[in-house]
Amino acid sequence: MKIGILLKEGPYNHQAADTAYKFAEAAIRKGHTVDAVFLYNDGVANVTKLMDPPQDDRHISSRWGQLHKEHGVEILACIAASKRRGICDDVLIEGSEITGLGNLTDIAIRNDRLLTFGD
């Protein structure tokens, strides 16, 4: 099955980013395709490479970058939401991209499911 994910909250502040990641991991492990993770609202902050959490904590943006690298999952941040919150190409983690909401619509159309995680 092909699955798209919409993530609406920023990293660390809400569990949404963690649940979305754990879900994606499990779906891939079970042989499904996770097509894309689309970041909206504060969710766009998931892909800043400037984050620098404590050593013993998870690194949320690297984790998304890895998911792209290892499993081809598109990691996309909405451009309008990103501009409001200071996310731009200069700070993006490798493997992620800033794009328009048309792309989210395509994701909704071409996948069997679109799952939302947020607050």
Add this chain to the structure above:
Amino acid sequence: MKIGILLKEGPYNHQAADTAYKFAEAAIRKGHTVDAVFLYNDGVANVTKLMDPPQDDRHISSRWGQLHKEHGVEILACIAASKRRGICDDVLIEGSEITGLGNLTDIAIRNDRLLTFGD
């Protein structure tokens, strides 16, 4: 009267940043001192100079920078919260600073009031 402000949510996503600003403006207009605005949790995203909202919308980080420039209000972001969320010296708006929670404690001690705005 001397007033400190603690702001716990990011810009645009929640009204907290706007209410805190409007309150600070009014307090200064009425002759009070707004000593500092301390940013915590997602609130640290208030001071990224990379934000680029639509032309006809308010520019929240510039507004905090102006408040510092015109009225000497310290605009401080917690270092631990900032590191988690990718806020660092490279992206700070002029007039703001990254600092420790000890500074917030000083603000709580030296002001007549410490007001919290958040979600």
Add this chain to the structure above:
Amino acid sequence: MGNENVKKIMHVMRQAPHGTIYTYEGLEMILIMAAYEQDLSLVFIGDGVYSLKKNQDTAGIGIKGFAKTFMALDGYDVEKLYVDRVSLEERGLGEEDLVVDVEVLESSEIGSLMKEQDVIIHH
């Protein structure tokens, strides 16, 4: 049973306006999706019904208002606007308080509409 390439996508507005950006950015999403000729609907539940309240004037809080944008949806062929009757009533509001024409439905009717959807997005 309908075009296989057309998806039923429902947007559920559940938050009050202005206190958070969810409804506003939700509306931005809907306006873009409207160009893709999918089967879109909007449902207003809980505090989401407040987004449609007449006479909102946001000048004093310094935030852009957007209630009028709901009126523009018609021009994008987004015509399915449903409001939950209970949500309206417990807030002391009636259809005459809203900026656009909507269909007021019972919760069970909205529940069955939800069940028909391919995608549901809460804002």
Add this chain to the structure above:
Amino acid sequence: MGNENVKKIMHVMRQAPHGTIYTYEGLEMILIMAAYEQDLSLVFIGDGVYSLKKNQDTAGIGIKGFAKTFMALDGYDVEKLYVDRVSLEERGLGEEDLVVDVEVLESSEIGSLMKEQDVIIHH
């Protein structure tokens, strides 16, 4: 009436742990403030009482747990931990379910404590 340079600062924990970071970052704030020899207190109200629940194991969600950090507060001379009785009871919890010794108070008693504070911070 007490040292003029010592402020009464109350931290109110109102959120469940893990779903959001507020309680965890609140605790980080409290640990720093504890070094400043102010008159600190912590109050657990509503879902905040869940932060003190025994046997939390966060390994499966990949987030660092912090319930044990509340036990360390004693070492920082933070000894005023109050829990709202109603909040505990409506959640089917008792003192024996909590990781630390706390004082369980009636809402009105917490209300009067609040009234004595110089600073109150909700997390």
Add this chain to the structure above:
Amino acid sequence: MLHTINKSPFSTDSLETCIRFLQPGDPVLFIEDGVYAVQQANRFSETLAGVMKNNPVYALGPDLDARGISNIVEGVSSIDYDGFVDLVVEHQVNSWL
């Protein structure tokens, strides 16, 4: 002590929780989405009436206007940001987030 409430009473437990800890005479100020509490004839009218027996109640006017609320419960004072500052000068503050 001034209590501020910034959430709609319909969506979170802020109002109902705050009420349990309120002391008689303490002013309550509704701001942001909290102002829906003072609209006439909604499900929380009785709750609000209970509060008003022992506590002065205020609502932030700019937030009322932004939400199109003109029919506010009698006895609630609409104030602007300057009025908010005055209340803060007069009282310590307890912001129920």
Add this chain to the structure above:
Amino acid sequence: MLHTINKSPFSTDSLETCIRFLQPGDPVLFIEDGVYAVQQANRFSETLAGVMKNNPVYALGPDLDARGISNIVEGVSSIDYDGFVDLVVEHQVNSWL
């Protein structure tokens, strides 16, 4: 249709709102802070029992463990992330945020 709820029933109206729109037979999955709803003997036990009459109820095990909830209401199935995926494969999803 699978309904997910990620908020504590005490702090927001997510559970009570979702219930009004649930269709008989639709599975309900509690995740994140939502899992507090399935702890035994809390204020929402009756509400949950009502849901369980017509709907299968699940809770995400890792979220239960993280919160130290071991005494869950009888009849609620604890599942892991793999089980979450299975439910999503079987149903369209309605995530009540």
